[in-house]
Amino acid sequence: MKQWSGQPRVLVVGGGAREHAIVWKLAESDDEPTIFCAPGNPGIGECVQRVDIDAMDLAALVDFAKGQSVNLVVPGPEAPLAAGIADLFAKEGIPVFGPTAAAARLESSKAFAKSVMKAAGVPTADYAEFTDADAAKEYVREHGAPIVVKADGLAAGKGVTVAQTVEEALRAVEDALVGNRFGESGHRVVIESCLTGTEVSLMFFVSGQTVVPMLPARDHKRIYDNDEGPNTGGMGAFAPVTAFVDAGLVAVVERDIVRPTLAELARLGTEYRGVLYVGLMVTETGPQVIEFNCRFGDPETQVVLPLLSSDLLRVMWATATGSLAADEVAWKPGAAVSVVLAAQGYPQKPRTGDVITMPQVGAGEDFDSGTSGGYVFHAGTAEQDGRIITSGGRVLSATGWGRDFEEAKAAAYRLADAIHFEGKQMRTDIGHRQDL
Numbered sequence: 001m002k003q004w005s006g007q008p009r010v011l012v013v014g015g016g017a018r019e020h021a022i023v024w025k026l027a028e029s030d031d032e033p034t035i036f037c038a039p040g041n042p043g044i045g046e047c048v049q050r051v052d053i054d055a056m057d058l059a060a061l062v063d064f065a066k067g068q069s070v071n072l073v074v075p076g077p078e079a080p081l082a083a084g085i086a087d088l089f090a091k092e093g094i095p096v097f098g099p100t101a102a103a104a105r106l107e108s109s110k111a112f113a114k115s116v117m118k119a120a121g122v123p124t125a126d127y128a129e130f131t132d133a134d135a136a137k138e139y140v141r142e143h144g145a146p147i148v149v150k151a152d153g154l155a156a157g158k159g160v161t162v163a164q165t166v167e168e169a170l171r172a173v174e175d176a177l178v179g180n181r182f183g184e185s186g187h188r189v190v191i192e193s194c195l196t197g198t199e200v201s202l203m204f205f206v207s208g209q210t211v212v213p214m215l216p217a218r219d220h221k222r223i224y225d226n227d228e229g230p231n232t233g234g235m236g237a238f239a240p241v242t243a244f245v246d247a248g249l250v251a252v253v254e255r256d257i258v259r260p261t262l263a264e265l266a267r268l269g270t271e272y273r274g275v276l277y278v279g280l281m282v283t284e285t286g287p288q289v290i291e292f293n294c295r296f297g298d299p300e301t302q303v304v305l306p307l308l309s310s311d312l313l314r315v316m317w318a319t320a321t322g323s324l325a326a327d328e329v330a331w332k333p334g335a336a337v338s339v340v341l342a343a344q345g346y347p348q349k350p351r352t353g354d355v356i357t358m359p360q361v362g363a364g365e366d367f368d369s370g371t372s373g374g375y376v377f378h379a380g381t382a383e384q385d386g387r388i389i390t391s392g393g394r395v396l397s398a399t400g401w402g403r404d405f406e407e408a409k410a411a412a413y414r415l416a417d418a419i420h421f422e423g424k425q426m427r428t429d430i431g432h433r434q435d436l
């Protein structure tokens with residue numbers, strides 16, 4: 001692994017629970033880094049120094065990083081990656097843990113991702129892409145339901161309609177291509193066949209030819225217990241997934257999905273660095289790709305990073321500088337569960353401004369006798385007159401870990417139950433079943 005020149009000075013970009021989990025884990029590093037987070041959130045402010053710069057103000061981020069001699073940049077969300085944050089910092093000679101804009105197109109254009117997969121022979125649903133509504137509608141009528149309609153571009157997790165009827169699919173086409181529902185992002189749509197099976201999120205550290213899997217995790221997207229109600233940005237997660245994922249399946253995903261995708265990107269002149277998130281449907285005939293993301297998943301990160309036994313800073317540094325070795329990444333035994341506490345009205349119209357009261361436990365310390373522990377990662381929170389208030393749909397990510405799921409769930413729910421704000425919504429079944 002390449003050595004640091006001087007002390008590590010890290011800039012994490014973003015301000016959600018994923019970024020809180022990242023800075024919390026980075027802060028554990030033996031290399032004693034100085035960590036900044038722009039813009040962060042109140043919870044992040046308890047761990048590291050916040051910087052008042054928006055995640056999309058790339059020029060200001062570069063100025064700040066140069067002024068502070070930052071020597072590693074870690075973008076959390078997809079938007080700055082799609083906008084070229086890695087390209088910009090590379091020009092300044094500052095290593096970035098994240099892909100270039102060209103490589104991030106695996107997430108920022110679903111049509112691009114599908115074309116890469118098709119060229120690489122990667123298993124994924126059959127598809128066609130359209131900019132013309134009439135042609136798209138004809139395709140829907142020809143193929144029938146269920147069928148999946150996706151806005152091509154970034155749509156903050158809202159661009160996908162899994163239509164159970166032809167009418168629903170036609171409406172999704174009309175909304176995107178004619179109604180401008182997703183703006184520019186929806187002026188092209190991908191229409192694909194509906195896969196059936198069980199979903200799992202598998203993230204990889206990718207650094208040139210080195211590909212290292214993380215623990216498989218599972219996101220719970222529906223707002224209510226038993227996977228009912230509308231889709232959300234994620235109501236909780238658990239890791240590892242063991243019921244239908246084993247080392248053999250992970251190896252198949254690496255061999256048949258990740259490596260051919262990276263090879264096709266390389267053929268197009270693009271190298272990948274950072275996290276490649278593979279959203280999979282495990283079907284009767286094997287794993288199929290639902291989507292690629294070019295960064296850590298949220299809420300998956302909140303359960304995967306607590307189980308990482310390696311030094312995250314060293315792993316990120318090695319990944320960013322192209323010197324990662326597979327044996328640098330090791331995992332703890334046990335399990336982690338994260339329960340998202342959402343605001344009243346989420347996901348349609350979240351109310352903000354409610355005062356949050358939280359227990360003191362979980363400030364990074366085990367609150368049991370050493371076997372289980374927990375931490376509350378902040379997402380949509382703000383500070384007002386010395387109090388913490390809700391400021392977004394997903395407010396907090398109460399996370400617990402332990403030797404097994406029983407301990408992890410108990411730790412997560414002990415924290416989640418002890419947090420109060422008006423209208424708090426949460427699922428009570430996160431981690432209860434591996435296939436939900």
Ligand code: AMP
Nearest residue numbers: 125148157160162192193194195290291
């Ligand atoms: P995405 O925004 O790409 O993560 O998609 C949101 C959700 O839609 C996924 O987590 C899946 O549950 C579902 N989905 C997307 N594509 C398909 C597909 N081809 N077949 C079945 N479900 C899908």
Ligand code: GLY
Nearest residue numbers: 219234297298299
């Ligand atoms: N958990 C899904 C995502 O991060 O996009």
